[in-house]
Amino acid sequence: MAQNEPEELLELSSNTRSILEKHGLRPLWEVEDDFGNVIDDLQADIWKWDDIQTVIDSIEQDVPIADLPPGFQRRVAVPINAAFGNAISNTIYVGVQTVSPGETAPAHRHGANALRFTIDGHEDMKTVVAGEEFPMENNDLITTPQWEWHDHVNDSDETAAWLDVLDLPLILDSMNAKNVFENHELERQPVTKTQGYWDSQYGRARSAEESKHNSIPGPFDGIREATPPYRFRWSDVLKTLHQRADNDEPDPYDGYCLSYVNPATGQPPLFPTMSFRAQLLNNGPTDPHFHNATEVYFVIEGEGVTHVDGEALEWGQWDIFVVPPDGTHHHEPDDEALLLGMTDRPVFEAFNFYAEAEPST
């Protein structure tokens, strides 16, 4: 027998094997291959908007929103990565939700961090968060913080669509924790604040009280400050992107790139678990790099291709694609493109574990 055949050297006697099994233990060399399999299996993938639209249309035809079970009364198509049963990645969940004219997605609240990014909106399409109606115009980003009531009501005469983005897979799968969830006793929560109230609380002049929103009520009472309810108007974000493009150098990997900051701190990340960027690509191909954080992208505008480990993801407006951990990637817009970049990087940074590099040539 050759000295260096580890499978021979590591084979256990049947007696030891039965003792290990009886006590629910396995030797490290057997289980270490399983470590991180979830991440290893994450695939670069793309979901084309035309396909998403077809799915949504079929669901709408088959299932009136009111017939869905309580707690799931929303029409959502969820991109599923080949490696998972329930989400696009093992940390970030993305769903495409539509609400038809006159429909309401009933009021509820939960422990997961969430936001809406409006795909096809209207000033009379409103998401109501913490007592305030937030109009959902195209490309607006609106937070729905942990344990705040939120409902969505379409008072316009057009079907509205948006991205729901939550940290559900991180909570449910990776941490094996629960997403505490509660339905409101009313279908629509009472509107108790004037429009612009939450925005006004996080401007340059703030309440003399320490914070209007300094802890999460309910089961999370006193744990920490949640990201506030907030609407990032696309018109403001786009203006800033163009100012940067007119005056500054782009990031080599992500083009002109803005972070959505937590309004309470003025700093990214927007949520402790997820960070969001508005990216303008107008300077040719970006440089390739790789990192251990996952990136999910939504194409706001434009066409192009993102290369991931030699695979070409060709994208157009409203497509969604995912770049897996450690996948070497770069973006190549046809001309000018706008992307929403979503990443679980804050989780890695919280543990001092984030790493990125350029591939060696």
Ligand SMILES: [Fe+2]
């Ligand atoms: Fe929700």
Ligand SMILES: [Fe+2]
């Ligand atoms: Fe990247």
